[in-house]
Amino acid sequence: MPAFNITEKEVRVFAPATVANVVCGFDVLGFAVNEPGDEVIMRITDKPxxxxxxITGDDGRLPLNPDKNTVSVSVKHYLQSIGxxxxxxxxxxxxxxxIGSGLGSSSASTVGGLFAIKTLLGDTSDPINLLPFAMKGEEMACGHGHADNVAPALFGGFVLVRSYEPLDVVRLPHPKELYCAIVFPDVDVPTREARQIIRNKIQMKDAVTQWGNIAGLVSGLFMGDIDLIGRSMKDVLVEPVRSMLIPDFYKMREIAMETGAVSFGISGSGPSVFAFTKDEExxxxxxxxxxxxxxxxxxxSQAYVSPINDAGPKVI
Known part of the structure; x- marks a missing residue:
């Protein structure tokens, strides 16, 4: 086991926002973007x-109590695990x-903290070792320790969560020319509440449709086939319910598709929406x-345009 000795006294880290679910991939697909994101400054102190x-930029909504903040809780679990x-x-x-944008706000903070402590301790192990601790932060934030936000924030790129038990994540290729247009409407859609309205039982024909679309999306990513990616990004299970929480969702989809989008959907639990395009313009x-x-x-609203971010968190 590495010594995990302190190699730096202070570090400043940026961790990116993410788009989870990616329409048909509820809880199993996600990708990172260049902006927005969060910054974490971490310093070594003499007192254990x-x-x-x-905390800035949160309008006083996030706790300073280290036992109740996703950043400190996940870092504490990491430190305990390495003694x-x-x-x-x-x-x-x-x-x-x-906050509450559907762009992985809590994930960006959590990953920023974990990457910061990893850097301070000179931990050169595979970043995948941090994923269980990042999921602890997600569990505190929204009551469910899913990885489709934290995994792409931690690794960068496009990520598939193949399994949760045991945890198995796969980084997927993607066409380099793929761009993401994101719009965050100024409405409130809390993640916990958005999860509660999802159906617990589904019809077999809907499940088959969803499996086909997920397989088509992953195939399109591997093949670099943007048209196949667009055809596959259809959700018959979650979007029909969650779209009711987003004002004029279907009108916005119509506008995006008529303007040249190859796909359109909800980012995470919303209210942010996103479209894939073949170019930045x-x-x-x-x-x-x-x-x-x-x-x-x-x-x-707020808007962001970005290619898929393959870098993940970084020291700034």
Missing amino acids: GITISK RADIGLDIELHKKMP TARIITQKLQKHLTGIKIG
């Missing part, structure tokens, strides 16, 4: 234990992305049109 000295609970840490969390035009439509129905 973890403190959170500052270094004696280390003293001070954490600053700077939220550079909206089309993605930017789509975000502009969607924001204009939302303004017309008196809803503010």
Whole structure:
């Protein structure tokens, strides 16, 4: 086992936002984007234990109590697992992305913290070893320790969660020209509540349709076939229910598809929506049109355009 000795006294880390589910891949598919994201500053202190000295960009919504914050809780689990609970840490969390956006806000914070402590301790082991600790943060944030946000935030790129028991994740290839247009409407769709409205029982014909679409999407990613990716991104299980929580969801999809999107869907549990495009310019035009439509129905919004982020977290 590595010594896990302190190699740095302070580090600043950026961790990216993510799009989970990717329409048909509920709880098993996700990818990272270049923006938005969160920043974590972590310092070694003389007093054992973890403190959170500052949180910005959260409008006072996140706890400074280290036993109740996803960043510190996941870091604490990591330190206990390597026998270094004696280390003293001070954490600053700077939220550079909206909370409750469906873009993996808690995941970005959690991954930022884990990557920071990994860096401070000179831990050169495979980042996959951090995934169970990141899932602990997700469990605290939304009551369910799923990996479709934290895995792509941690590894970068496009990720498939093949199994949860045992945990098995696969990083998928993707066409380099694929761009993502994201719009976050200023409405509230809490993740816990969004999960509660999902059906517990489904018809076999719907399950077969969903399996076919997931297989088609993964095949399209491997083949670099953007048209196949677009044809496969249809959800008959979750989107019909969750779309009711997002104002004018189907109108926004119509606008995006008519403007050149190859697919359109909900990011995570919403309310953010996203479209895949074949180039950056089309993605930017789509975000502009969607924001204009939302303004017309008196809803503010934020927009982001990005290729798929293959880097994951980084020291800045």
